[in-house]
Amino acid sequence: xxxxxxxxxxxxxxxxxxxxGHLNKCKRCTRTENAANRSAKLSYYQAxxxxxxxxxxxxxxxxxxAKRRKSRAWYARNREKCAAVTKLNRAVRxxxxxxxxxxxxxxxxxxxxxxHHADYAKPLDVQWFCVKxxxxxxxxxxxxxxLAVLAQGPLAAASG
Numbered sequence: 153x154x155x156x157x158x159x160x161x162x163x164x165x166x167x168x169x170x171x172x173g174h175l176n177k178c179k180r181c182t183r184t185e186n187a188a189n190r191s192a193k194l195s196y197y198q199a200x201x202x203x204x205x206x207x208x209x210x211x212x213x214x215x216x217x218a219k220r221r222k223s224r225a226w227y228a229r230n231r232e233k234c235a236a237v238t239k240l241n242r243a244v245r246x247x248x249x250x251x252x253x254x255x256x257x258x259x260x261x262x263x264x265x266x267x268h269h270a271d272y273a274k275p276l277d278v279q280w281f282c283v284k285x286x287x288x289x290x291x292x293x294x295x296x297x298x299l300a301v302l303a304q305g306p307l308a309a310a311s312g
Contacts, residue, residue: 154181236275240267243276255282 154177164174165182175182190197207218214222227234243249254261256279266286267278281289 154178154185232272233269236269236272237267239275240269240278249276252280254280255285256280257285257288258282 157178159178161174163178163180165179166173167175170176177185206215208214240249244251251265253263253265255265260282262282265280265282268281268286268289269275269278271277
């Protein structure tokens with residue numbers, strides 16, 4: 153309470169490290185103090201903002217170059233995965249591989265099936281899953297138990 157005025161709690165920013173859960177100065181004092189600090193160190197903050205914008209974009213929205221860097225980094229980390237997906241897509245387009253109309257796990261009929269690679273070294277060896285079953289295969293919490301239930305078929309999954 154720098155200004156000394158008694159104000160309602162809503163006029164104080166929340167701060168989880170403070171005992172009462174709020175900052176020890178009102179919002180107006182905080183804004184005034186931050187503005188004074190920024191103008192006192194303007195050249196530092198301008199340089200900082202330039203670097204931050206170059207990497208992260210304006211207000212958290214990535215710049216085109218930042219998106220490009222992120223995409224290239226992901227591709228570099230996942231070359232085998234990208235190559236397998238490309239080979240699979242080419243085989244489907246060429247008619248060498250036919251996409252079924254039923255999910256391999258739940259046997260639900262759908263036109264929106266996704267290919268799941270158990271091993272990217274075998275790009276054409278895939279299982280075709282609906283979105284729900286494909287997500288279940290990638291969930292982090294006890295995937296094997298979910299798959300065991302789903303693999304028993306739609307009746308076992310519904311009754312279990």
